[in-house]
Amino acid sequence: MPSDSGTEAEFHARISTHILDTVKGEPARDVYVRLERRDSGGWRMIAEGRTDQDGRLRYRVPLHEWQAGGYRLFFYVEPYLGDDAFFPEVTVAFHVHDPERHYHVPLLLSRYGYTTYRGS
Helix, strand or coil, rough: CCCCCCHHHHCCCCCCEEEECCCEECCCCCCCCCCEEEECCEEEEEEEECCCCCEEEEEEEHHHHHHCCCEEEEEEEEHHHHHCCCCEEEEEEEECCCCCCCEECEEECCCEEEEEEEEE
16 A cells, blocks of 8 residues: 555545445454456556455555556455355456546445445
8 A cells, every 4th residue: 555655646545445244233344455456467456455443445546556447346354254254255346437536335244245336
């Protein structure tokens, strides 16, 4: 992840996620989430982080990395759900058509299922 030493003008903050544990009815805290971009060589990580106390993560993506194209979020949920989780990881692929818009990709999570949607 980029450090906070740069100025705001160096970054786009146009992608965020939120994980809600639908069994507990609470945010999923401290879940590792990686943001990847598809390019000619395949998938490449451009940012990573962990959800905060409210289950949220807003990426600070360098301007040169945030463009129209294919992206995916990789949610490593096994440490949160436990070793017996049916889905140890969740990958959500999506397209960015307008990099000037905000993209919010929430994850509703339980031990045996998940769902996602384009949020606002």
